Structure formats: structure tokens, C-alpha cells
Amino acid sequence: KAGVTQTPRYLIKTRGQQVTLSCSPISGHRSVSWYQQTPGQGLQFLFEYFSETQRNKGNFPGRFSGRQFSNSRSEMNVSTLELGDSALYLCASSSTGEQYFGPGTRLTVT
Amino acid sequence: AQTVTQSQPEMSVQEAETVTLSCTYDTSESNYYLFWYKQPPSRQMILVIRQEAYKQQNATENRFSVNFQKAAKSFSLKISDSQLGDTAMYFCAASGTYKYIFGTGTRLKVLA
Numbered sequence: 001k002a003g004v005t006q007t008p009r010y011l012i013k014t015r016g017q018q019v020t021l022s023c024s025p026i027s028g029h030r031s032v033s034w035y036q037q038t039p040g041q042g043l044q045f046l047f048e049y050f051s052e053t054q055r056n057k058g059n060f061p062g063r064f065s066g067r068q069f070s071n072s073r074s075e076m077n078v079s080t081l082e083l084g085d086s087a088l089y090l091c092a093s094s095s096t097g098e099q100y101f102g103p104g105t106r107l108t109v110t
Numbered sequence: 111a112q113t114v115t116q117s118q119p120e121m122s123v124q125e126a127e128t129v130t131l132s133c134t135y136d137t138s139e140s141n142y143y144l145f146w147y148k149q150p151p152s153r154q155m156i157l158v159i160r161q162e163a164y165k166q167q168n169a170t171e172n173r174f175s176v177n178f179q180k181a182a183k184s185f186s187l188k189i190s191d192s193q194l195g196d197t198a199m200y201f202c203a204a205s206g207t208y209k210y211i212f213g214t215g216t217r218l219k220v221l222a
Binding site: 033035042043045048056088090092097098099100101103104 | 143145147153154155156157160162201205207209210211212213214215
């Protein structure tokens with residue numbers, strides 16, 4: 001089975017811009033979660049989707065949003081980018097409890 | 111609320127030796143899972159081992175095993191016969207209802 005894929009792998013954006021990240025889960029997995037990883041804060045949970053519905057959300061401002069499509073692919077959007085949004089964004093898919101992670105998207109905001 | 115605490119920011123071990131990484135957690139959920147993930151310098155997060163909270167038997171995966179003490183809310187990872195490829199960041203995680211909580215990680219360096 002192919003693993004979790006994330007695109008793009010690297011992104012450089014300017015403050016104030018918006019960005020969309022994409023995640024394709026492992027075939028058959030209906031749950032997709034997103035995390036922000038920074039050196040100072042570690043892994044922070046953003047949100048989780050299951051069958052196109054957001055089931056849980058972390059403590060992030062409304063500038064962070066997501067959605068899931070009928071084929072379980074998920075997108076994450078960050079609007080009005082801030083310098084502090086620079087991070088590795090990880091996507092994980094799951095079906096029976098354990099999560100499998102993608103390689104991440106490294107976002108740099110300048 | 112769930113919390114996961116890893117009190118060892120960094121550790122090192124000699125190749126072929128055994129090392130134990132500590133993790134404590136707190137959760138109000140009765141049904142939960144515990145995990146150890148490994149993140150090598152390549153940044154790809156890899157599942158090392160998982161433990162269902164309702165199982166008393168400690169999980170093992172080849173050189174990796176856990177010591178799960180449910181009453182103490184402790185979930186340590188033991189790596190036997192350490193290899194250079196075990197050098198990575200190790201994260202302990204707890205899953206509850208639709209949510210994972212990760213610890214801050216332990217950076218493990220295996221020395222030749």
C-alpha cells in the first residue's frame with residue numbers, strides 16, 4: 001500500500017499570504033489528522049477529519065482551517081500568514097487507532 | 111484533558127547497549143491507546159510500538175518493548191541492542207476520542 005503523501009514538500013510564503021497544503025491518506029483510511037511541529041512547541045494537534053466531518057479541533061486560531069473530500073484526501077488552509085506559522089506540518093491517517101504519518105510540508109514564512 | 115510528559119529531553123547510549131525512555135501520561139478516558147513514534151533526521155514519523163490500555167501484557171516489537179504501568183500512568187520504551195539507526199527523536203503519544211496528544215520528545219543518540 002502506498003503511504004501518506006503530502007504536497008508540496010516545501011513552501012516559502014510571505015506574511016499576509018495564504019497557503020493550502022494537501023494530504024492523501026493511505027488507501028482505505030478515513031481519518032486524517034493534521035499537526036504543526038515546531039522546535040519550541042513540539043507536535044501540536046490542529047484538527048481531525050473523518051468522512052468529511054471535522055471531529056476534533058486543537059487550540060489554533062480560526063486562520064487555520066481544513067476540509068476533507070469524499071475520497072478522504074484532506075487540505076489544510078492557513079490564511080493571513082504570520083512569521084510564527086513557520087513550521088513542519090504533518091498529516092496522519094488512521095483506520096484502527098494507530099496513525100501513519102506523511103513526510104510533512106515544511107512551510108517558511110518570511 | 112490529556113497530557114503526556116517526557117522528562118528526558120536528551121539521552122545517549124552506546125551501540126549494542128540497552129536504553130529506556132520514560133513517559134508518563136494522564137487521561138480521563140477509559141478507552142485509550144499509547145504509542146511510541148520515532149522521528150529520524152529525515153523527519154518521517156514512524157510508529158515504533160503501540161499498547162492498548164485494556165491489555166495488561168506489555169507490547170513488544172523485535173528490539174523494542176514497553177513497560178506499561180497503568181496505575182502509575184507510566185509507559186516507558188526499552189530499546190535493546192541499540193543500533194546507530196536508532197538515533198532519532200522519540201515521541202510518546204496517547205490517543206483518546208478523536209485526538210492524539212504527543213509528548214515533547216526525547217532525542218536519542220546512539221554512539222559508535
